[in-house]
Every structure is written in structure tokens, then in C-alpha cells.
Amino acid sequence: MLESDGDSAQSEGSSFSDDQDLKRELYKEVLLDKMKIKSVTKSKDAFTRYSVTTFSSILDSLNTSTEKSYRELWFRVTADFDKCFVPNKFVKWVANVVDYKSGNIVVDGKIILLIKESIHCVLGIPIGGNSFPSNTACGKEVVLNKFQKNSIPSVKFFANNLEKGEELSDEDVFICFIIVPLSSFLCPNSSITSSPKHFGIFADIARVKDFDRSGYVLDDWLLDSIKLFKKSKSSRVKDNRTLGGCLYYLAVIYLDFVDFGPRRLPNTLPHICVWKGNMIKTYSDLDMKNNGSYSFRPVLDLATLATQRTSIFVIQAHNM
Template identity: 40%
Template sequence: MPSEISSDDGGLHKSLFDFYMDHKVKCLKRKLSCVGRRNMKLKLSTDFPACSTFTRYSGKFFSGVVDGLCPRYKDVIENYGISCLLSFVRTKVPLRLVKWLACRFDVPSSKFKLKRKFIPLTKYDIQGILDLLVEGEPLVCDPESGHDFILSHANLTSIPPVSFFTNKLKSLEVELPDEDVFICFMIVAFSSFLCPNSSLSPSPKYLHIFRDCRSVCTYDLSQFVLSGF
């Protein structure tokens, strides 16, 4: 009898020990899993930090404008020497990656800072990607002249939002003159794609170049885009 009791006690102790160890192992796995998730979030947060940069950039919007142009309007833009923008193809890039790159771009030196490496970005890179003009006349900002021109040309009292120029291109009621087609399209291109800012309205800094639409193709637009005006 004593031996049977001892055997039962031993079996009970072993069962309790196995249960205890199984419980401990499961708890340890849960802890390790939680730590792993926290470390992964921390790594992602480190690799892709939050960035406060904000612009009205929208490749989707600009792509829609290009696709919605009628054949005549596309011919007008091509005749003014900016057919490269008609070839724009929207590419999906994660927004966090875009912000990550933006946060690591040093504007004064025009270089990406990635740890100990520095990757320069030149106007020739811009030209290679967008096929914009290069080695042309420098585009000097003139906000006052640009402001006055667009108000006078469009018979307005204040610079309207970019949607105003987009709607003109989309309108089926009124067919725009060639010059207005080009001006509206380039304002949309600058505001939503090439040099977007944080405003709903286009920047007046470059609007003065549209006094002579034929001369736009003589400017160093690649350098202008690179500098972000």
C-alpha cells in the first residue's frame, strides 16, 4: 500500500510539473512574440520615420488630367514643345517611402543622406527621368509679375485654385484657345506634379513665363524642378 501511494504521488507531482512547465513555455512564447512585434514596429518606425512634409503633390490627379485631354489639346501641348509631360505614367510608390526619402534629402547640397552614404541628385537626373529641358535659360522667380499676369490674362481679382484651371481643360462647353490650353495644363503640371506646394492655388513665382508661351521650352526646367523654386 505505501508503495502504491508513493507511486500515485510521484505521478501527480509529474503531472503538476508538466502542466507548470507547459504553462511557463506558453507564457514565454507570448512574451517573446510581443517583444518581436514591438521590435518590428520600432524598426519600421526607425526606417520610415514620420515626416511633417506636406504638399499638394498627386501623381494620380495629374495622370487623370493627362488621360482626360482631348486630341487637339494634346497636339497643342506638343506643339509648344512639352510633349514629354504627355507621356507621364503614374507609378504607385508607398507614401511612407516617399516621406522617408524626402526626410533624407538635403536641399542645400541636393543629396540624399543614407547613413554614411551621400547620393547626389542633379538636374541631369531630373532630365533623364522626366525628359524635361536642360541647359536652357535659368527660370528666375518673379511672384509679383506672375501674379499680375495671371489676373490680367484670366480677368480675375485673385489667383484661383488649381481646380479652376483643371475644369477649364475638362469643360466641353467652351473650347480654349491654344495659349490658354497650354497655360492651364502647365499650371496643373507645376502645381500637382513638378513643383507642388502646400497651397490649393498655384504659386505665382513662375506664372510670368506664360507671357510668352513659346519661350517656356527655352527654360532650364530640369534645374527649376530640382531647386523646388
């Protein structure tokens, strides 16, 4: 009898243990399912490999003299950039009010010109120069040979080369320094690798500074990306929509035209000197309507803005 009770107790204990294991497994499955659902939900707004963190980390890894040298050769943005969060919901709204046929933001009948001069005024990137090469094969081959690769490596590969401080030639550092900002901040896409379009300029590295960087960032990348983003809006597969390009610029150029009254920011050039930290989120929240959309505050037209500010961009745009 005692043995029978012992067996029974052992059986009950074993059953209890099995139940607990089963519950744990079920709990894990529920958690995994939630994570998958969350991941799918986030994918709708996770546009590209745009990453201010990646961009900032490579800037922090460069010494002052190197940064100054490459800034002068490539773009001013590196001198004044500070991590600045760009809300996905907000920048998606801005993209949706862009008329990609004219290449301008249109809100309540007001037009905000998306032109190369505004790229220069927001980011400090030089204006003018030759178009980026359409034939990228030669430039791609130069880069692959330099880094002994058979295919284009991930953006992280180039970032790591800069962050580790390994002994690289000046040309190698220069190539990495261009590829990382292009791929993570100025012209990102949805891939972990850089777009082959970025590599054409490396066919003759001595001439890299002769190319039209502002035109490439705006015309060849951002406006094309917005066009694809809006066209895919009617697609049945909406989860795969991606918004490429410099989301920072798109957010800032819109907010720069919004009438915030006494909260109006100084018109320092380039605007990247002003829009830092959480400022884009703070000001986009001030422009949010009760329904979660935006354009709560009026958009200033060029004539009005020109009387309030002395921005070179405003004067140039108004005279066009």
C-alpha cells in the first residue's frame, strides 16, 4: 500500500512537472508569436537602413584633421551633424504629400521646393559638378580589389574599418568615409549592402570631389525613392514598401517652412547646425493634428518666408 501511494505520488509529481514544462513551452511559443507580430507590424514603418547611429559612430572614430580634410573634399555635413531622431510616422506623412512629378512638397495649396539649393542649405553639401556615373562597373571593381572582396560587402564592413582604426591607406579610409554616409544617412536603401550606384565615382578617386553630390542625394535618390514609395501605396503587398533617401533632409525642409510663431528657430546655415537631438520630433509633434496627421500649423509661402528670414535658399528659390 505504501509502495502504491509512493508510486502514485511520484506519478503525480511527474505529471505536475510535465505540466509545468508544457506551460513553459507554450509560454515561449506565445512570446515568439508576439515578437513575430510585432516585427511584422514594425516592418510597415521600418523604411530603410537609414541609421544616424551608424553615421555618428564613424564620425566619432575619425580624428579632427582627417575629418576636416575629408569634409572639405566631400561634404560639410560631417562637421555639424549630431544624432537627430526622425519619427517614421512623420516623415512618411511628408513623403506622401510630395508631388513626385514636380518634385515638390504640396500642403494646403502651398509649395515647398525640393531643389539642390535646399540640400546645400540643410546639409551643407556642395552644389554643382558632374552627374554620378551611370556605368558603375569600373568603380565597383576598384573598391572590391582594394578590399580584396568578390562582392560588395555590408555597410558595417566599411564602418568597422573606420571604427577599428586599423592601418588603411588614405584612399581606403576615404572610400569608407564616403560609402558609410551615403549608405546610412544620405542615400540609404533597404539592403545591408551599399547600392552599386554609389560606386561609379570611385573609377577615378582623384575626381570624386568633382561630382554633383547635392543632385545625387536629391534627384537620383530621394525623389526616385519617394516616387517608388508612393506608387507602391496601391500595391497589395504594402508591408514591403520602403522609403529610401535622406529622411533627415525631408523632415527638416518641411518643418523649416512651418509657421511655429515665437518658437521659430534661428536661420543658421546649414540647418543641420540647428536641427539636432529630439528637435524634429518636438516640432513635428507641435504640427500634429488631433487625428494623428500633420499640417496643424500653416505653411509659410516663399514670399512670407523671405520677409522673415535671410536664408540664401529662400532668396534663390523665390527668384526661380
